[in-house]
Structure formats: C-alpha cells, structure tokens
Amino acid sequence: MELTKTEEDYLKALFHLTEESEADKAGTNQLAEYLGISPASANNMLKKLKGKALVAYEKYGKLELTGQGKAVAVRLIRKHRLWETFLHQHMNFSWDEVHGVAEQLEHIQSPKLIAELDRFLGFPRRDPHGAVIPGADGEYDTPPKATLSSLQAGDACRLVAVDDSSEALLRYVSRIGLALNSRIQVEEIHEFDGSLSILVEGVLTMVSKQFADRVFVEKL
Amino acid sequence: MELTKTEEDYLKALFHLTEESEADKAGTNQLAEYLGISPASANNMLKKLKGKALVAYEKYGKLELTGQGKAVAVRLIRKHRLWETFLHQHMNFSWDEVHGVAEQLEHIQSPKLIAELDRFLGFPRRDPHGAVIPGADGEYDTPPKATLSSLQAGDACRLVAVDDSSEALLRYVSRIGLALNSRIQVEEIHEFDGSLSILVEGVLTMVSKQFADRVFVEKL
DNA sequence: TTAAAAAGTTAGCTTATTCTAACATTTGTG
DNA sequence: CACAAATGTTAGAATAAGCTAACTTTTTAA
Numbered sequence: 001m002e003l004t005k006t007e008e009d010y011l012k013a014l015f016h017l018t019e020e021s022e023a024d025k026a027g028t029n030q031l032a033e034y035l036g037i038s039p040a041s042a043n044n045m046l047k048k049l050k051g052k053a054l055v056a057y058e059k060y061g062k063l064e065l066t067g068q069g070k071a072v073a074v075r076l077i078r079k080h081r082l083w084e085t086f087l088h089q090h091m092n093f094s095w096d097e098v099h100g101v102a103e104q105l106e107h108i109q110s111p112k113l114i115a116e117l118d119r120f121l122g123f124p125r126r127d128p129h130g131a132v133i134p135g136a137d138g139e140y141d142t143p144p145k146a147t148l149s150s151l152q153a154g155d156a157c158r159l160v161a162v163d164d165s166s167e168a169l170l171r172y173v174s175r176i177g178l179a180l181n182s183r184i185q186v187e188e189i190h191e192f193d194g195s196l197s198i199l200v201e202g203v204l205t206m207v208s209k210q211f212a213d214r215v216f217v218e219k220l
Numbered sequence: 221m222e223l224t225k226t227e228e229d230y231l232k233a234l235f236h237l238t239e240e241s242e243a244d245k246a247g248t249n250q251l252a253e254y255l256g257i258s259p260a261s262a263n264n265m266l267k268k269l270k271g272k273a274l275v276a277y278e279k280y281g282k283l284e285l286t287g288q289g290k291a292v293a294v295r296l297i298r299k300h301r302l303w304e305t306f307l308h309q310h311m312n313f314s315w316d317e318v319h320g321v322a323e324q325l326e327h328i329q330s331p332k333l334i335a336e337l338d339r340f341l342g343f344p345r346r347d348p349h350g351a352v353i354p355g356a357d358g359e360y361d362t363p364p365k366a367t368l369s370s371l372q373a374g375d376a377c378r379l380v381a382v383d384d385s386s387e388a389l390l391r392y393v394s395r396i397g398l399a400l401n402s403r404i405q406v407e408e409i410h411e412f413d414g415s416l417s418i419l420v421e422g423v424l425t426m427v428s429k430q431f432a433d434r435v436f437v438e439k440l
Numbered sequence: 441t442t443a444a445a446a447a448g449t450t451a452g453c454t455t456a457t458t459c460t461a462a463c464a465t466t467t468g469t470g
Numbered sequence: 471c472a473c474a475a476a477t478g479t480t481a482g483a484a485t486a487a488g489c490t491a492a493c494t495t496t497t498t499a500a
Binding site: 097116120 | 328330332336
C-alpha cells in the first residue's frame with residue numbers, strides 16, 4: 001500500500017502521541033496542534049486512515065494505531081534516525097542540524113537503500129541524540145526513559161538522550177556544556193516553578209522544568 | 221522561491237527537451253508525453269511556471285526556460301547525479317538501479333547536504349553513467365555528445381555515457397559486454413532499419429538504431 | 441446534576457494538480 | 471491555397487488536503 005508523505009506524517013505524529021508520550025495526550029486536538037493544522041483537517045485524515053486500517057478509531061473515541069499503522073511509523077522512525085546518524089557522522093552536520101533534513105529523507109522509498117545505509121553506518125543502535133534506532137525487523141522497545149525532571153535533589157545521572165524535535169533545545173543543551181553521556185548532578189529543585197539547579201562539569205546551571213522534561217537520563 | 225516537487229519535475233523535463241535534445245522536440249505534447257500526463261495538464265502548468273518567470277512562453281509559441289528556470293533545472297541535475305554517484309559507490313547500487321531512487325533524492329532541500337555530499341564523494345566530475353555533473357556554481361556545459369548511431373561503418377569509438385532514464389537499457393548495455401570506456405568498433409550499418417553491427421571485446425553484436433541513439437561515444 | 445467549557449465533527453469552501461471533451465490555431469500537403 | 475491532420479488551449483469536473491464556521495458530544499466543575 002502506497003502512502004503519501006502527508007499520511008506518513010500523520011502516522012508518525014500518532015505514534016508519537018499514543019506510544020511515546022504520557023497517555024491522555026492523544027486526541028484530535030493534540031494531533032492537530034502537533035502537526036500545526038486545524039482539528040477539522042486532523043479529523044478528516046483520521047477517517048481516511050481508518051479506511052486504510054492504519055488507525056483504530058470510532059467517532060468521539062480515543063486515537064490508536066493498528067498494528068499496521070504502528071509498523072509504518074516504526075519504519076519511518078528507523079529511517080529518520082539512520083539518516084540522522086549518516087548526516088552527523090559523514091556529512092558534518094551538528095546534532096541540532098540533522099532533524100530537519102532527516103524529516104525529508106525519511107520519506108525516501110527504497111528498502112535496499114535503508115538496508116545499505118544501515119550496513120554503511122555499522123548497524124548503529126542509537127542516533128546522534130541518543131535515541132534507539134528500531135531494527136530492520138520492526139523491533140522497537142521504547143526503553144523506559146527517565147527525564148531529568150523526574151529526579152530528586154542530590155541524584156546524579158548520565159545524559160542518555162535528548163528530544164530531537166527542537167533545534168533550539170539541542171543548541172541550548174550544547175550551550176550549557178552538556179553532551180551524550182555527560183554526568184549531571186541535581187543540586188536543588190525549586191518548588192515555585194519546578195526548575196532545577198544542576199551541576200555540569202563543576203558549573204552550576206539552572207534549567208527550567210520544560211527543559212528537564214525533554215532531557216532523558218539514566219540514574220547513577 | 222519555494223517550488224513543489226511537481227514544478228521541479230516540469231522544469232527538469234523542460235530542460236531535457238529544450239537543452240539536451242534535438243531541437244523541435246519541445247512542444248506541449250512532447251512535454252506531456254515525457255511526463256506521462258495529458259497535454260491539458262502540461263499547458264496548465266506552463267501557464268503557472270510562466271507566472272513565476274521560470275518559463276518563457278507565449279500562447280502557441282515555443283517552449284523555453286528562462287535563466288532562472290535553467291538554473292533550477294541544473295541544480296536538480298547536479299543533485300540527481302551526485303546522489304547516483306553516492307548510491308553506486310557507497311550503497312552497492314548497480315548502475316541500472318540508481319536512477320529511480322535518485323529521482324526521489326534530488327528533491328531533498330539542503331544546500332549544505334549537497335555541498336557535503338560533493339566533498340564526501342571527492343568532487344566527482346561524472347556520474348555512474350558517464351554523464352557530466354554540473355558544478356556548485358551552476359556551471360554546466362552540455363558537452364557535445366556524439367551518439368553511437370551517428371558513426372559510420374569502420375569507425376571506432378569509446379563509450380563515454382549512456383542515457384540513464386531506462387533501467388532496461390542499462391541492463392542491456394551490461395548484457396552485451398559494454399561498460400563505460402569500452403572500445404566499440406562499428407562494422408556495418410544496415411540500411412533497411414538503421415541497426416548496427418558492432419564489435420565489442422571481439423564479439424559481433426547487432427544493436428537497434430533506438431539503442432544506438434541513447435549511447436554516447438567519443439570517436440577514436 | 442446540570443450547564444458551561446472543552447473537545448470533536450460536519451458542511452461547505454479553497455488551492456493544486458490532474459483529467460476528458462470540446463474548441464482553436466498552426467502546419468503540411470495535394 | 472485550402473483544408474485535413476497535428477498541435478495547442480480552454481472549460482469544467484475530480485481528488486487530495488487544507489481552512490473556517492457552525493454544530494454535537496463529552497467532560498468538568500459549581
């Protein structure tokens with residue numbers, strides 16, 4: 001079944017909202033907001049994707065991808081992350097530059113190209129932002145990710161991944177001296193707004209809760 | 221100015237018809253036929269491209285690209301051929317497999333990616349089919365190409381390029397023992413249908429005129 | 441528990457690109 | 471030169487995807 005770029009984008013967005021986010025965040029409105037379109041347009045496409053058995057969906061019901069729909073989304077994520085890895089390792093793209101171009105490249109249709117790219121890159125397990133790359137067989141265990149914001153004062157952790165959807169966020173991460181595998185020490189959590197004071201390379205920095213929500217860590 | 225994939229495809233087709241083919245071959249009908257659409261659709265798009273100053277065009281007049289239109293087309297050809305080279309050299313694609321995927325890749329928008337790809341490939345001058353790759357500055361002298369069909373009986377030549385638009389043609393070229401730089405000896409030209417008997421690696425083969433029209437050579 | 445707010449849906453319109461069928465112009469030939 | 475064939479153009483409809491405005495259903499909270 002041939003899908004348009006638009007349909008693929010919807011499936012990826014749905015996967016993000018239903019499988020990779022906290023629950024409840026998966027409604028017509030969230031989908032529309034995420035894609036920057038009107039709820040009416042989202043509703044329209046949902047009906048179409050339901051017709052193609054990619055989305056399980058009843059009027060006023062909750063959104064969910066079918067097995068097929070999930071498989072398509074996971075393939076797209078695999079392609080996206082392989083391309084990001086390629087851009088970063090061989091095309092001299094910094095980690096905040098890769099996302100936009102990978103958004104285009106992920107729609108290229110060629111199973112052979114993806115297989116060869118995977119081989120060329122040495123079968124990488126993670127992309128430049130630390131995100132796991134789904135396997136060729138569709139294997140993709142969303143690893144339980146702890147956010148920096150979920151830690152307590154006094155905890156230490158290692159940065160394992162960063163949400164790649166915002167260039168500004170990635171630039172900020174680099175700006176304050178962080179990179180994959182950086183050690184972070186949580187000094188204090190401020191009650192009034194949830195912001196954190198963290199210690200990075202001996203330097204004390206304060207980061208917002210919104211920031212800490214998008215930074216994934218492994219507790220040490 | 222942002223162009224759609226469709227508009228880009230029209231410009232590339234127009235470049236092919238007006239700059240790279242024998243003259244007279246550039247009418248609404250030829251364009252439609254080349255793109256596999258109806259003449260009405262071609263006419264429609266020509267009006268739109270005229271509005272964007274990419275095509276110089278008057279009702280019932282002949283088709284021609286403006287300087288801008290040509291520049292867009294040449295950039296596309298550059299991207300297409302760089303990707304073909306990448307696929308062939310690093311992704312284990314045979315020369316008859318590269319075209320289709322390159323048709324998709326050529327629409328990726330990222331000047332940086334193209335510059336880096338060029339560097340990564342070592343600034344190649346020709347693609348896997350022997351076609352010249354336009355420069356980053358838009359430099360592209362369509363080299364005067366002699367077709368195999370333009371030779372006389374007794375002439376010898378070297379194969380310098382093959383039209384890449386048909387996979388079947390490329391497979392056939394390999395099949396009869398030809399590759400870039402192969403030496404070809406024209407033994408005889410048959411009057412009744414223009415077919416040629418040629419000597420390749422000591423083996424005598426007969427090829428059709430249509431075939432010989434798409435094989436480019438340098439006379440020795 | 442009921443009414444306002446939030447969320448979701450529908451109807452009807454817009455733009456891009458395609459088509460077919462009908463019409464207009466140009467070309468080529470007897 | 472005249473008219474048929476070839477070529478090119480227009481009109482009107484279809485499909486995909488988006489929008490706004492109006493309407494319906496569900497949720498929330500007083």
